[in-house]
Amino acid sequence: MIQQTISRPFHGGIHPPEHKHLSNQAPLRTAPLPEEVVLSLVQHAGRIAEPIVQVGDRVQTGQLLAGCQSGTGACIHASISGEVIAIEPRPMAHPSGLTAPSIVIRSDGQDSRWPWPTLPDWQQASDQQLLAQLEHAGLVGLGGATFPTWIKLEGARKHGIRTLIINAAECEPYITADDLLMRSRPEALLEGIALLERLLQPEQLLLGIEDNKPEALQAIAQAIAGHALESRLKACVLPTRYPSGGEKQLIQLLTGQEVPSGKLPIDLGILCQNVGTLVALRDAVVLGQPLIERVVTLTGQAVRNPGNWLVRLGTPISQLLQLAEADPEQAERLIVGGPMMGFNLDSDQYHVTKGMNCLLLTTAEELPLPGPEQPCIRCGRCEDACPVRLLPQQLYFYAAGGAFDKAEQQQLADCIECGACAWVCPSEIPLVQYYRHAKDQLIRKRADARKADLAKLRFEARKARLEREEQEKETKRRARAEAAAKMAAAKRAASETAENPTPAPATAAATTTATPAPAAENTASAPPTAAAASGSLDDKQLKQLKIARAAAAVAVKKAEKTLANLHTTPDATPEQIQEQQQRVEAAQQQLARAEQRLQDAEQADAATSQEPDR
Ligand code: SF4
Numbered sequence: 001m002i003q004q005t006i007s008r009p010f011h012g013g014i015h016p017p018e019h020k021h022l023s024n025q026a027p028l029r030t031a032p033l034p035e036e037v038v039l040s041l042v043q044h045a046g047r048i049a050e051p052i053v054q055v056g057d058r059v060q061t062g063q064l065l066a067g068c069q070s071g072t073g074a075c076i077h078a079s080i081s082g083e084v085i086a087i088e089p090r091p092m093a094h095p096s097g098l099t100a101p102s103i104v105i106r107s108d109g110q111d112s113r114w115p116w117p118t119l120p121d122w123q124q125a126s127d128q129q130l131l132a133q134l135e136h137a138g139l140v141g142l143g144g145a146t147f148p149t150w151i152k153l154e155g156a157r158k159h160g161i162r163t164l165i166i167n168a169a170e171c172e173p174y175i176t177a178d179d180l181l182m183r184s185r186p187e188a189l190l191e192g193i194a195l196l197e198r199l200l201q202p203e204q205l206l207l208g209i210e211d212n213k214p215e216a217l218q219a220i221a222q223a224i225a226g227h228a229l230e231s232r233l234k235a236c237v238l239p240t241r242y243p244s245g246g247e248k249q250l251i252q253l254l255t256g257q258e259v260p261s262g263k264l265p266i267d268l269g270i271l272c273q274n275v276g277t278l279v280a281l282r283d284a285v286v287l288g289q290p291l292i293e294r295v296v297t298l299t300g301q302a303v304r305n306p307g308n309w310l311v312r313l314g315t316p317i318s319q320l321l322q323l324a325e326a327d328p329e330q331a332e333r334l335i336v337g338g339p340m341m342g343f344n345l346d347s348d349q350y351h352v353t354k355g356m357n358c359l360l361l362t363t364a365e366e367l368p369l370p371g372p373e374q375p376c377i378r379c380g381r382c383e384d385a386c387p388v389r390l391l392p393q394q395l396y397f398y399a400a401g402g403a404f405d406k407a408e409q410q411q412l413a414d415c416i417e418c419g420a421c422a423w424v425c426p427s428e429i430p431l432v433q434y435y436r437h438a439k440d441q442l443i444r445k446r447a448d449a450r451k452a453d454l455a456k457l458r459f460e461a462r463k464a465r466l467e468r469e470e471q472e473k474e475t476k477r478r479a480r481a482e483a484a485a486k487m488a489a490a491k492r493a494a495s496e497t498a499e500n501p502t503p504a505p506a507t508a509a510a511t512t513t514a515t516p517a518p519a520a521e522n523t524a525s526a527p528p529t530a531a532a533a534s535g536s537l538d539d540k541q542l543k544q545l546k547i548a549r550a551a552a553a554v555a556v557k558k559a560e561k562t563l564a565n566l567h568t569t570p571d572a573t574p575e576q577i578q579e580q581q582q583r584v585e586a587a588q589q590q591l592a593r594a595e596q597r598l599q600d601a602e603q604a605d606a607a608t609s610q611e612p613d614r
């Protein structure tokens, strides 16, 4: 394996105390099977998964519990075998503190496996077989972003990738889940890399790892000897500096390229994958195991037995804290993730999710709660620390003052919420909380604007429909009056004929009483007007016109129903609604024409039938 030490820095960054030694001394262990798991249906970026099981169903480990339409989220699988005992909202380990729909399984203690297909000789399998195996594995980015891996892969294959970056930086203090995974399963990691290389065909493979993980690097170096990747994979050893594992920072460190604001790595032909995700990807293909477990670091000075455990998803956090021998007397804060990007939990009554890489239980001295917020003294330290070259103090002023649009203009969206600015702020301003609040407000504002646009569109469409209906009614009224006048004239002519025995030419009478109608579309074989004029309009032709009118009426109903559905679909765009509105109008016009033709033909027929016998 080629190794390179990277010395080029990225802008800003900090080096807080690492505290990694607490949890990286013991080997990776496997947590006991939980008696009950709570699997949230919101464990990934994207749409909520939809349950396909019911309360009372017996399920096996790995069985699909909830699915997502392709390209919209990630599936959820049973992490233990047993019985589904509830499908209901449960508290979600998330900064919002909200509940999420969840599936609860009580274990039968068997851990019997769902028979997923395996592909141990995946080198012989086609790309389509591999992709099909991965599509339903429920994989997400295990570094914390929880973006569905399948969607990322699809995009990368469509776009084409030049560089595949394996993110082994794990730069956040305390967390050692990836470190221990690399030490314990380097062969699985290499197989995961080889699989992705096969699917994406990148020109280069780069692995970025901080220099505080020599054991992991050595394990990979040993495993790669004689491996097909030996001459392909380049390990880039980075100086330990937070947040070197941020996607854009890692890309800059490894390739020297900066991902421009508003762009994605894929726009530069680069894809980053976390080591945990690659091992899970390998297990999905080779073992046929969907994502049902992950490595979680249990650490902090308030636990007596820190380390890393392979944990089934949905396991109660309280059970893990027991495993790590948490000391309730000492515990001050329980954090999901690390001290920089993590969030506090108010209790241990939550459950492990796909994105949960660490549980940190700290003492009051170890990680004191921030002191009272002081005014900004414009010292500029936050600006020096920001790895994205933002102006954190300016963003703070805008966010605190409610000037969210201005914060947006200052590239608030580029903020990766790394917390480096807040870490160095002498005024103890919780800067990231201000940024999150501003981002939430902007999302809400955009959603409100979209709702208002839709409401306006609906109002205008309704107004146009009412006007059109009124116009159509008026046209029909006029047509009826005209037809009645013609009918009266025909009657008068008929009675005059009866009084006057001189025969009048029948065709002339028919021609004067029949209202000209446009040719019937598709259904009538001959124009009814011509038939009426010749006195030969028969039942068959009238029937065809009636069928044409009925078909046009059905088409209108269908189009209106689709439009109504679009109005209640949150994802429907104004363009889609407008397009459907036009379809409705076209169908209504078609119906009006069909009705008019039928009416004309019926009147012509009636007039013809009233002619005196020749
Ligand atoms: S570090 Fe804190 S006090 Fe200093 S400029 Fe930034 S926000 Fe203001």
Ligand code: SF4
Pocket (backbone or CB within 6 Å): 385, 386, 387, 388, 389, 390, 391, 392, 414, 415, 416, 417, 418, 419, 420, 421, 422, 431, 432, 435
């Ligand atoms: S949290 Fe945002 S503003 Fe603060 S340092 Fe990180 S990227 Fe910059």
